[in-house]
Amino acid sequence: MTEISAAALRGAVDLSSLRGRPVQPAAQDGATSEAPSGLVVDVTDASFAQILELSRSVPVVVDLWAEWCGPCKQLSPIIEKVTRELAGRVVLAKVDVDANPQIAQAFRAQSIPLVVALIGGQPVPMFTGAVPEEQVREVFSKLLEVAAQNGVTGTVPADGAEAPATEEPEEKPLPPLHAEAFAAIEAGDYARAITAYQHALAENPRDEDARAGLGQVRLLDRVQGLDLQEARAAAAAAPEDVEAQFRVADLDIAGGHVEDAFGRLLDLFAVVDDDQRTPVRERLVELFELIGAADPRVASARTRLASLLF
Numbered sequence: 001m002t003e004i005s006a007a008a009l010r011g012a013v014d015l016s017s018l019r020g021r022p023v024q025p026a027a028q029d030g031a032t033s034e035a036p037s038g039l040v041v042d043v044t045d046a047s048f049a050q051i052l053e054l055s056r057s058v059p060v061v062v063d064l065w066a067e068w069c070g071p072c073k074q075l076s077p078i079i080e081k082v083t084r085e086l087a088g089r090v091v092l093a094k095v096d097v098d099a100n101p102q103i104a105q106a107f108r109a110q111s112i113p114l115v116v117a118l119i120g121g122q123p124v125p126m127f128t129g130a131v132p133e134e135q136v137r138e139v140f141s142k143l144l145e146v147a148a149q150n151g152v153t154g155t156v157p158a159d160g161a162e163a164p165a166t167e168e169p170e171e172k173p174l175p176p177l178h179a180e181a182f183a184a185i186e187a188g189d190y191a192r193a194i195t196a197y198q199h200a201l202a203e204n205p206r207d208e209d210a211r212a213g214l215g216q217v218r219l220l221d222r223v224q225g226l227d228l229q230e231a232r233a234a235a236a237a238a239p240e241d242v243e244a245q246f247r248v249a250d251l252d253i254a255g256g257h258v259e260d261a262f263g264r265l266l267d268l269f270a271v272v273d274d275d276q277r278t279p280v281r282e283r284l285v286e287l288f289e290l291i292g293a294a295d296p297r298v299a300s301a302r303t304r305l306a307s308l309l310f
Contacts, residue, residue: 055118057154071130125256190221215290
């Protein structure tokens with residue numbers, strides 16, 4: 001079963017290109033488009049920023065699909081059924097990847113169906129490919145737990161129901177160095193974001209948010225401009241080339257394939273010379289911190305690393 005946890009919020013899918021995107025009017029019988037509403041909504045490149053904002057109050061499940069995709073037609077009705085049964089505790093955002101390439105690119109959708117949750121604007125991997133209904137229910141249940149741990153416990157009215165009046169919670173301002181890092185990430189200036197997080201950690205070594213942010217932005221900096229197919233081909237041609245294996249592992253982490261990344265680096269650690277083991281071990285430890293110590297995939301990888309060390 002796909003595991004999701006609070007630590008998964010440290011995942012490194014970069015959605016900054018989709019934030020703050022203006023909504024384009026879409027004429028339909030003479031009317032302009034409005035913000036997506038209801039339990040199951042169709043989302044476009046233009047309206048995705050509203051879904052990101054909605055995920056700050058209620059968890060949003062993003063279903064990336066296409067008309068030609070057979071497994072999508074098996075999975076999507078199950079996800080929609082479970083969403084409706086939860087009666088407003090989760091919103092399902094459906095994305096046609098052919099019509100909305102910017103969303104597909106932002107989520108690094110290498111294959112579909114791809115299902116990702118959004119909690120507080122942060123992506124949380126759920127599963128890839130068609131899965132049975134029982135597993136869907138288990139993952140949704142875990143998603144609600146993670147959302148609650150992060151204070152995202154709102155609801156939306158069922159389709160056609162009137163929304164209850166609620167007060168918008170006051171959002172606490174980010175610390176100055178965190179705000180500087182966030183602004184730099186939004187601008188694509190990862191080097192400046194790294195520096196800001198490093199300064200935040202120098203001021204407070206216990207700042208876990210800064211530590212998590214630093215790991216994420218370092219990963220984003222490393223993977224920008226990389227081509228997955230080229231990286232995989234280079235790694236296959238040189239299985240003991242540390243940098244080549246690092247590139248694929250980084251891309252796997254960025255795409256949510258955590259176990260693949262850990263397995264690749266642990267296999268590499270087992271075969272390289274002693275002088276190359278240190279950078280491989282350091283990269284593994286960095287990725288462990290990025291995913292979070294509570295994640296069972298980290299615990300399993302740490303156990304194997306320990307067995308290889310001794």
